[in-house]
Amino acid sequence: MIPRHLIIAVAILLAITLGMGFYALRMRARVDRTDASAANTQPVAPPVSGSSEQVTLYVAYDDAGVLRPKSVRITLPTGRQERAAEILRALLTLYLDKFSPHPLGRGSEIRDVYLVDPGLAVIDLNAAFADNHRSGVLVEELSVVSLVQTLSANIPGITRVKILVAGNERETLAGHADLSNFFDVPAVTQAVAQLQNTQ
Amino acid sequence: MRWSNERRSVAPAPHRPSRGRLVPAAGAFATAILLASTLLLYSSPEEKRVTIYSNAANYSLPVLERNGDEYVGLLEVFEPLGVVSAKVNGPHWKFRYYDVESEFTAGKTRARIHGGDYDLPSAFLLDNQRGLVPLSCLGTLLPRILGGPVTFNQNSRRLFIGNVAVHFTAQVSKTTPPKLVMNFTAPVNPSIATEPGELRMAFNHEAVVAPGSQALTFDSKIIPSASFQENNGAAEVVVAASVPLMASFTNNGRTIIIEPVPQATAPPQTAAPAQPPQIAAVAPPPSAPPTPAVRHYFVVVDPSHGGAESGASLTDQLAEKDVTLAFARRLRQELELRGIATLLLRDGDITLTLDQRASLTNSARPAIYLCVHAASQGNGVRVYSAVVPAGTENHGPFLSWDAAQTPFQLLSRSAGSGLVRSLQSKQIQARSLIAPLRPLNNITTVALALEVAPSSDDVSQLISPAYQQAIAGAIATGVADFHDRLEAAR
Numbered sequence: 001m002i003p004r005h006l007i008i009a010v011a012i013l014l015a016i017t018l019g020m021g022f023y024a025l026r027m028r029a030r031v032d033r034t035d036a037s038a039a040n041t042q043p044v045a046p047p048v049s050g051s052s053e054q055v056t057l058y059v060a061y062d063d064a065g066v067l068r069p070k071s072v073r074i075t076l077p078t079g080r081q082e083r084a085a086e087i088l089r090a091l092l093t094l095y096l097d098k099f100s101p102h103p104l105g106r107g108s109e110i111r112d113v114y115l116v117d118p119g120l121a122v123i124d125l126n127a128a129f130a131d132n133h134r135s136g137v138l139v140e141e142l143s144v145v146s147l148v149q150t151l152s153a154n155i156p157g158i159t160r161v162k163i164l165v166a167g168n169e170r171e172t173l174a175g176h177a178d179l180s181n182f183f184d185v186p187a188v189t190q191a192v193a194q195l196q197n198t199q
Numbered sequence: 200m201r202w203s204n205e206r207r208s209v210a211p212a213p214h215r216p217s218r219g220r221l222v223p224a225a226g227a228f229a230t231a232i233l234l235a236s237t238l239l240l241y242s243s244p245e246e247k248r249v250t251i252y253s254n255a256a257n258y259s260l261p262v263l264e265r266n267g268d269e270y271v272g273l274l275e276v277f278e279p280l281g282v283v284s285a286k287v288n289g290p291h292w293k294f295r296y297y298d299v300e301s302e303f304t305a306g307k308t309r310a311r312i313h314g315g316d317y318d319l320p321s322a323f324l325l326d327n328q329r330g331l332v333p334l335s336c337l338g339t340l341l342p343r344i345l346g347g348p349v350t351f352n353q354n355s356r357r358l359f360i361g362n363v364a365v366h367f368t369a370q371v372s373k374t375t376p377p378k379l380v381m382n383f384t385a386p387v388n389p390s391i392a393t394e395p396g397e398l399r400m401a402f403n404h405e406a407v408v409a410p411g412s413q414a415l416t417f418d419s420k421i422i423p424s425a426s427f428q429e430n431n432g433a434a435e436v437v438v439a440a441s442v443p444l445m446a447s448f449t450n451n452g453r454t455i456i457i458e459p460v461p462q463a464t465a466p467p468q469t470a471a472p473a474q475p476p477q478i479a480a481v482a483p484p485p486s487a488p489p490t491p492a493v494r495h496y497f498v499v500v501d502p503s504h505g506g507a508e509s510g511a512s513l514t515d516q517l518a519e520k521d522v523t524l525a526f527a528r529r530l531r532q533e534l535e536l537r538g539i540a541t542l543l544l545r546d547g548d549i550t551l552t553l554d555q556r557a558s559l560t561n562s563a564r565p566a567i568y569l570c571v572h573a574a575s576q577g578n579g580v581r582v583y584s585a586v587v588p589a590g591t592e593n594h595g596p597f598l599s600w601d602a603a604q605t606p607f608q609l610l611s612r613s614a615g616s617g618l619v620r621s622l623q624s625k626q627i628q629a630r631s632l633i634a635p636l637r638p639l640n641n642i643t644t645v646a647l648a649l650e651v652a653p654s655s656d657d658v659s660q661l662i663s664p665a666y667q668q669a670i671a672g673a674i675a676t677g678v679a680d681f682h683d684r685l686e687a688a689r
Contacts, residue, residue: 065577065630135511135519136574137650138581141634160589171553175510176572178635181588181601191586191633 051076057091058149058192060102060142067146067195069153070094084113084121084155091150102142105132111166113151119159120182121151127166133174140177142195149192152185159185249334250432252406253360255280259403259432262334262356268321269334273303276337277344280360285330292323292330299344303330312343355429357406364408369425371417379422379438379457383407386452389436390506391549398444398457402434409434421459445559448547461496461542461563496542497685498534498678499560501570502527503648506550513575513658520548522573522661526651529667530571533675539682557641561603566685567614567678570639570648575658579628580670582618583648584611585639604640610688611645614681618647621677627670628654645685649674 052075059070074090076083088110095104107128114122133143144163152158161183164170170179247262249271256279263270277283277296286293290305301312305325310317317340324331332340337358338351350359367383387407389400415425425438438444443460502523504510510519527543534541542563545551551559560568591602604611615631622629639646651670653660660666678685 062576065581134576136576137572137583137634137636137648138574138632139576141632141636144635172637175504175508176636178588178637178640180637181635181640182590183635184587184589187586187589187633194630194632197630 055087055090055154056150057087057094058146058153059091059094060146062102062139062142065138065142065195066197067142067149067192080155081113081115084115084151085110087150087154088113088123088147091146102139102146103134104129104143105134108132115155115158119157120162121155121158121160122162122164123147123151124164124167130165130170130173135174135176137176140173140175141191144173144177144179144183145188145191145195148183148185148188152188161185161188247356248432249337249356249358250403251276251279251358251360252363253280254363257404257406263326263331265324265326265331266321270324270331271334271337273330273332276341280345287325287328290325292325294330296344299346301344303332312340315343317343352429355434356432357429357434359406359408363406365406366408367410369410369415369417371419371422376459377417377419377421379417379425381436381455381457382450383453383455387455388448388452388548389455391446393444393555396439396441398438398440398446400436400438400446400455402436403432405434407434407436422457443562446549447543452547460559496540496563496565497567497682498539498541499544499563499565499568500527500530500534500541501544501556501560501568503570503572505545506548508550510572511574513573513661517658517662519573522651523571524548525662526573526667526671527571529664530569530671530674533668533671534678537675537679539675539678553638554641557600557603557638560638561641561643565644566688567681568639568642568644568646569674569678570636570646572648572650573661574650574652575661577652578654579630579652580619580622580674581630581632581650581652582615582622583632583634583636583639583650584608584615585642585646586633586635587640588635598643601640603643604646607643607645607688610684611639611647614645614685615647617681618649618674618677621680622670622673625669625673627673645688 052073054071054073055076056069056071058067060067072090074086076086092104092108092110094100095102096108105128107126109126109129111124111126113124116122133140147163148161151161163173163179163183165179173179247264247269248259249262250257250259258279260271260275263272273294274283274285277294280296282297284295292303292305294301294303299313301310303310303319303323306322308319308322310319310323319333319336319340321333321335334356335353338349338353341349341351341358341360345360347361349361350364352358365383365385365387367381369379369381372378372380385405387402387405389402389405392399392401409427409429413427415427417423417425421442422438422440422444425436428435428437438457440459444457445460446455446457448455502520504518504520504523506520508520510523513519513522524545524547528546531541531543542565544556544559556570585604585608587602587605587608591599598605612631612633619629619631634648636648639648651661651667654666
């Protein structure tokens with residue numbers, strides 16, 4: 001016959017064990033959630049002071065393989081160069097969204113935009129933008145043309161655009177789109193016109 | 200950082216202005232620093248490797264320097280060959296290969312193998328429980344454990360287990376132009392590089408051995424000789440030539456044909472509407488002997504990517520370079536069925552740079568260049584013509600390398616529209632686009648890129664012979680329909 005006090009002690013210990021197990025599982029789930037938010041490398045935009053303005057973003061849609069203009073209101077700083085960078089960051093915010101029509105790799109970011117007179121703009125992408133970009137002629141062209149057209153449509157006077165990756169020249173974006181040369185804005189506008197038609 | 204396109208301009212580069220006089224002492228000091236840095240950077244020795252060829256596998260292992268001798272991990276040597284195990288017991292290292300047991304002792308040269316004594320030329324070493332034996336003993340140690348013949352060339356660090364050597368013959372045909380035909384006893388897939396005056400084939404994973412003599416001479420002024428070299432676990436064949444060469448593979452990789460890059464003898468005929476100027480970029484160098492007339496290719500098909508450059512990963516198992524090659528071969532077949540002479544820029548898994556692709560194409564002077572790409576996104580075929588970059592201008596008879604396509608842009612777009620119509624007439628979805636895509640802008644003829652995507656979400660369609668055939672047939676028909684306009688513009 002097992003003594004009654006022993007049965008009670010075992011039952012209490014069992015209940016404590018189950019309780020601790022349940023608590024440990026909950027803590028583990030919480031840690032997982034914390035890790036996921038810590039690993040999110042999506043850029044955090046610096047606070048922008050200025051007026052809210054309407055700009056046109058040229059947004060790529062992979063499903064149809066097209067580029068479509070989209071008007072949005074964003075807060076823009078007063079400096080021309082800062083405005084250019086902010087407009088492109090607004091475009092990237094769309095692409096990095098969960099329901100992006102043209103997903104970019106995790107951590108893709110515009111490092112800076114430099115406006116060099118007369119008419120030259122230099123877009124400096126971070127390494128993650130190119131390293132994590134999907135490979136293909138159309139998918140790469142959509143990214144490049146979307147950046148160049150959005151910039152030239154909103155910042156008057158840009159005639160040529162150069163794209164750098166992490167401050168350096170790169171042959172291609174992800175094996176196809178040529179980044180070694182300067183983009184001629186009128187030629188890109190022609191490409192955009194073609195990319196606005198599905199056929 | 201390169202900011203301009205002058206690097207590849209074909210116009211003579213202007214003389215750089217003098218930088219002025221430097222203070223001699225400072226100059227000498229700076230030169231010495233630069234020289235020392237260069238020596239430090241470039242004189243680091245190449246990693247030593249030994250390559251082992253067997254029926255089970257061909258593999259390469261690092262060679263370690265210990266106490267002034269070359270050593271290699273014994274377990275790593277045997278792992279790819281069969282069932283192995285090793286156990287450390289104090290200074291003793293027991294090794295087992297199938298049922299053959301061996302025992303080595305750290306710091307000792309005497310070992311026990313299959314019940315018998317064996318003397319190593321230098322002491323056995325234990326390095327983090329890893330058994331290291333002198334490299335020089337492999338030729339005698341391996342036969343004791345494997346029970347079969349082994350040939351070890353210690354100078355080149357190549358070890359052959361059993362009868363695995365790949366032999367080859369090489370002879371130059373008496374055709375015009377001459378071709379060097381190399382027949383191998385097994386399929387090979389060397390890395391090929393071209394340099395002025397020679398073509399190099401590096402056999403890193405094939406047990407290729409020297410023919411009778413390491414130096415081969417041929418009765419040809421264009422391809423006078425070839426040589427075989429072995430070093431650091433690899434073999435290399437260097438073919439000397441007085442003209443640029445290209446290599447192609449046939450007979451399932453058992454035959455390599457090396458021939459001069461096709462060059463036209465007559466200057467190009469200028470014709471409306473493009474009026475292409477005479478292109479100095481593709482003219483043979485003055486020192487080169489006159490090149491005999493060769494087959495005139497109407498189309499150059501370029502399977503994009505290849506070799507070390509795989510292109511897009513279409514699936515976990517499917518690389519873009521493989522789809523482009525398969526499709527390009529099918530396109531060549533369809534074009535030749537229509538009587539259109541076609542040159543494939545690569546007919547194997549070799550690496551070609553974009554500049555090499557453009558140079559080979561411009562040398563062949565075709566009427567149209569078709570570059571093949573493949574993608575998993577979208578559907579149907581996208582036909583691209585070039586976007587010529589900004590800031591590149593052609594000057595007189597000279598074409599800028601990056602703007603070489605300019606005189607042909609209109610005709611390229613017109614040909615692209617023609618191919619799209621031909622594809623659509625076969626119920627294949629197709630679009631005509633322009634893209635910043637090299638080497639289209641470096642090509643001195645009508646130039647298009649074709650990006651082939653599946654017609655549905657099923658990426659495996661890209662390797663479907665029926666799907667490839669339908670697209671290749673429609674494109675070949677489109678080229679044939681455009682033949683007269685292309686010929687006139689050539």
